Amino acid sequence: MQPSRAISLISPLAHVDRLFPADLTTRMVARRLYDGIRTLPIVSPHGHTDARWYAENAPFPDPARLFVIPDHYIFRMLYSQGVPLEDLGIPRKDGGPVETDARRIWRRFAERYYLFRGTPTRLWLDDAFANLFGLELRLSAQTADHYFDHISECLGKPEFRPRALFERFNIEVIATTESPLDDLRHHRAIRASGWSGRVVTAYRPDPVVDPEFAGFRENLDRFGEITNYDTLTWPGYLDAHRQRRAYFREFGATSTDHGHPSARTADLPQADAERLFLKVIAGDATPEDAETFRGQMLTEMARMSLDDGLVMQIHPGSLRNHNPTVHARFGRDMGADIPTRTDYVHALKPLLDRFGNEAKLTVILFTLDETSYSRELAPLAGHYPALRLGPAWWFYDSPEGMRRFRELTTETAGFYNTVGFNDDTRAFPSIPARHDTARRVDCAYLADLVVKHRLGEDEAHEVARELAHGLAKRAYKL
Numbered sequence: 001m002q003p004s005r006a007i008s009l010i011s012p013l014a015h016v017d018r019l020f021p022a023d024l025t026t027r028m029v030a031r032r033l034y035d036g037i038r039t040l041p042i043v044s045p046h047g048h049t050d051a052r053w054y055a056e057n058a059p060f061p062d063p064a065r066l067f068v069i070p071d072h073y074i075f076r077m078l079y080s081q082g083v084p085l086e087d088l089g090i091p092r093k094d095g096g097p098v099e100t101d102a103r104r105i106w107r108r109f110a111e112r113y114y115l116f117r118g119t120p121t122r123l124w125l126d127d128a129f130a131n132l133f134g135l136e137l138r139l140s141a142q143t144a145d146h147y148f149d150h151i152s153e154c155l156g157k158p159e160f161r162p163r164a165l166f167e168r169f170n171i172e173v174i175a176t177t178e179s180p181l182d183d184l185r186h187h188r189a190i191r192a193s194g195w196s197g198r199v200v201t202a203y204r205p206d207p208v209v210d211p212e213f214a215g216f217r218e219n220l221d222r223f224g225e226i227t228n229y230d231t232l233t234w235p236g237y238l239d240a241h242r243q244r245r246a247y248f249r250e251f252g253a254t255s256t257d258h259g260h261p262s263a264r265t266a267d268l269p270q271a272d273a274e275r276l277f278l279k280v281i282a283g284d285a286t287p288e289d290a291e292t293f294r295g296q297m298l299t300e301m302a303r304m305s306l307d308d309g310l311v312m313q314i315h316p317g318s319l320r321n322h323n324p325t326v327h328a329r330f331g332r333d334m335g336a337d338i339p340t341r342t343d344y345v346h347a348l349k350p351l352l353d354r355f356g357n358e359a360k361l362t363v364i365l366f367t368l369d370e371t372s373y374s375r376e377l378a379p380l381a382g383h384y385p386a387l388r389l390g391p392a393w394w395f396y397d398s399p400e401g402m403r404r405f406r407e408l409t410t411e412t413a414g415f416y417n418t419v420g421f422n423d424d425t426r427a428f429p430s431i432p433a434r435h436d437t438a439r440r441v442d443c444a445y446l447a448d449l450v451v452k453h454r455l456g457e458d459e460a461h462e463v464a465r466e467l468a469h470g471l472a473k474r475a476y477k478l
């Protein structure tokens, strides 16, 4: 069935009461709570915006390259409905032909905008279209060209350059994510420029920690060249991490990030860890060895964090590159990463046995397995001083996902073992919309507690501020 062809106003989707409770009493409380936090600055402690944007402050090229091509939330949906990724301008690994005409890419997206009904992507995009670009008509085939022309014109203006948007978004601090092999030149340039925007890096060592990461062995050689340590020996390899972590801290890093397939940790005697390392670099590791090695490295990273203070984030449970055809043709991060069942209780035990009681260590846990919230994650975070719960992530970074997160974790872990919101995004214009969504959903949840007389409204105001701002700042030491 084709969607309605009428041109409609965007406004119902950017409504002042969006995401608030339907009944008026609760809604009024939610409004009051939200009014108290609406203008708080954005703390974005984890994400994937490109440091180059802030360093070079060049205009974003066009609507397709701003909204469609970098956003796997968008192109995976279009792909699922039969649109070839080539038609959306996604670069092929073999350099083969893909669409380069931005307007044609935009039209293909606009014609299918109805596919996003009910998704958070729709919410974020409408928010950006209405509040950032002042668009009033809903995006559709009929309005595609109007959108394209209007957004293109805006992008040419100084107030739509990355730094101006950063300031307009009221971002207090944003973290990017870089590999240990990154020279952080863009972070250096940002600092050298004298611009006051606070952009920090985060240490994401997967390329030199995961034996199954593409190019792992060459990455280790490069790791050695950069650090002048012999990264083919176990002590040299660990020293290289220490040195690189210190370098990242010079560029503001307060955290590390670990995107492992599972939450498996290990705490081997050092002689066994060394033997495993040598097996890994010899290329003799079985998949089980690789899994143990990644797990051992989480414990090594926790040990280093106790020395240098970096907060650990563990992002497990994504089965990466599920679609081998898309992976071969377009590479990684192409919308084919699928959540899988994840164990925490047994998997984290070696790390927790060693460091779980350290109040000076912070390990922030994320999940793509919602069944673990009330069964495993909230009980763990509600006990171990070293553990905190990260917000609803990725597939659950949605109004319903956030609501489920609060409902399934609050009664066991409370609010103060969580760390506020992070947007985890590559899609720069969606940042205010994503934070605003989290603030609204949290205010709706708190309003419900208030009207049921489980929380005083004065307390709810305090919690709302913490969830929007304070918890993220403190958990990530920003």
Ligand SMILES: [Zn+2]
Residues within 6 Å of the ligand: 046, 047, 048, 424
């Ligand atoms: Zn991330």
